[in-house]
Every structure is written in C-alpha cells, then in structure tokens.
Amino acid sequence: xxxxxVSIYGPASDSKYILKNGGHSVPVTLEIESxxxxxxxxxxxxxxxxxxxxxxNNGFSLCRNNELIITATVRQEDILKTGMTGxxxxxxxxxxxxxxxxxxxGPAWMEFEVTLKILxxxxxxxxxxxxxxxxxxxxxxxxxxxxxxxxxxxFSLEASSLTGTSRPEQKFALKNxxxxxxxxxxxxxxxxxxxxxxxxxxxxxxxxxxDDYQCSSTNMIVEVIVPDINKxxxxxxxxxxxxxxxx
Numbered sequence: 001x002x003x004x005x006v007s008i009y010g011p012a013s014d015s016k017y018i019l020k021n022g023g024h025s026v027p028v029t030l031e032i033e034s035x036x037x038x039x040x041x042x043x044x045x046x047x048x049x050x051x052x053x054x055x056x057n058n059g060f061s062l063c064r065n066n067e068l069i070i071t072a073t074v075r076q077e078d079i080l081k082t083g084m085t086g087x088x089x090x091x092x093x094x095x096x097x098x099x100x101x102x103x104x105x106g107p108a109w110m111e112f113e114v115t116l117k118i119l120x121x122x123x124x125x126x127x128x129x130x131x132x133x134x135x136x137x138x139x140x141x142x143x144x145x146x147x148x149x150x151x152x153x154x155f156s157l158e159a160s161s162l163t164g165t166s167r168p169e170q171k172f173a174l175k176n177x178x179x180x181x182x183x184x185x186x187x188x189x190x191x192x193x194x195x196x197x198x199x200x201x202x203x204x205x206x207x208x209x210x211d212d213y214q215c216s217s218t219n220m221i222v223e224v225i226v227p228d229i230n231k232x233x234x235x236x237x238x239x240x241x242x243x244x245x246x247x
C-alpha cells in the first residue's frame with residue numbers, strides 16, 4: 001500500500017554483485033520488475049549499497065495482486081573472462097521496509113541463493129574461403145583461424161567435406177558443374193606445432209587451444225594441398241566443415 005524501499009545485500013566487488021567459486025568470481029546482475037499485469041513497477045537494477053523505491057498501490061488488498069519478480073543474469077562475456085569452469089554460487093538477502101509519517105514499517109527480509117554451473121566451452125572463429133594458387137600441376141592455399149577453449153587445454157578437430165561425404169571412403173574432393181572431381185588433402189597445425197593431416201572425413205585429437213576468449217590473434221592454420229590439377233577446365237569448389245570438441 002505504501003512505497004517500500006527495497007535492497008539486496010550479498011557478495012559484491014567493483015560495485016557489482018558476484019557469484020563465487022573458491023577464489024574465482026563472476027559478476028551477476030540482479031533486477032526487479034512487475035509480473036505482467038500486476039504491480040506498477042518498471043524493471044530496475046539493484047546496485048550494492050543502494051535501495052530502490054517501489055511504487056505502491058492502495059487499490060491492492062492482496063499480496064498476489066502486487067506480484068514482482070527478481071531476475072539474475074550473467075553475461076556470456078563475463079563467463080568467458082573467468083577462464084574457470086565449476087559451480088558458482090552466492091547467498092543474497094532481499095530486504096524491504098516502508099515508512100509512513102516517518103515511522104518504519106519494517107524491515108522484512110528473506111534470503112535467496114543464485115547458482116551457476118559453468119561447463120567446459122569451446123569456440124572456433126575467423127574461418128573463411130580459401131582460394132587455391134596453382135603451381136605447375138599442383139595447387140595450394142592456406143588460412144589462419146582461432147580456437148578458444150575453457151576447461152580443457154586440448155581439443156579434437158573433425159574435418160568434413162561436403163563433396164567427400166557422398167564419395168568412396170568419404171575422400172575430400174573439389175567438384176565442378178560437370179561432376180568432375182579433384183582430390184585434395186589438408187593439414188591443420190596449432191601454435192605449438194602439433195600438425196595433423198586429413199584426406200577424408202575424420203576426427204583427430206591433441207590440438208592446443210588458446211585461453212584468449214577474444215581470439216585477438218589466430219592460433220591455428222589450415223593448409224589445403226591439391227597434388228594434381230590436370231583435370232578438365234572449370235571452377236572447382238568444396239565446402240569444408242570443422243567441428244571442435246574439448247578432449
């Protein structure tokens with residue numbers, strides 16, 4: 001019926017609430033808003049050490065008519081910044097007090113827990129088209145890309161050729177409009193000089209990922225080699241799919 005002052009107390013750092021996992025933490029945003037069609041309250045973010053004034057309504061005689069919801073949100077970028085998997089949790093206290101004629105009608109409070117389980121994640125980025133440059137009867141091309149992983153130091157890379165999927169033994173091949181094929185192979189190398197060769201749809205383990213979630217520099221290179229381009233004239237293409245999985 002009145003305009004209560006509400007606050008949330010709990011672990012915080014750098015003016016942000018946090019979820020903790022031992023010595024590691026991740027920021028969490030806590031907000032309050034009205035359940036649709038209920039309390040006259042716009043979404044508002046809580047700040048450590050500050051209170052929010054909610055809008056009362058004298059027309060409500062039952063608490064269920066004045067329902068509110070608290071949401072907890074962790075940004076993907078902040079999860080990646082932690083660099084640490086595991087279970088994050090924090091206990092918070094929601095406190096509310098109202099004043100009328102200068103007399104307190106509170107506070108009333110209750111506790112709630114926010115938990116987050118961060119699983120190993122992996123991300124591949126910066127792949128692009130690879131034009132092949134002829135040299136005699138062969139052709140080559142290369143491209144740099146990035147693989148980031150959290151919760152695993154190494155990863156597996158599966159290479160799958162769209163054209164090769166329907167060919168004998170799923171061998172990699174470039175194809176032109178007249179259904180002529182040119183076989184090719186590729187080599188993938190990481191920043192620690194681990195190198196694996198592929199000539200058909202397959203999966204190989206033991207590559208090292210970067211711990212830079214922004215992938216500010218590439219850590220992988222793929223080289224495509226065509227041993228023999230002595231084929232009918234035309235434009236030959238294929239689509240290659242890389243799938244990365246933490247080891």
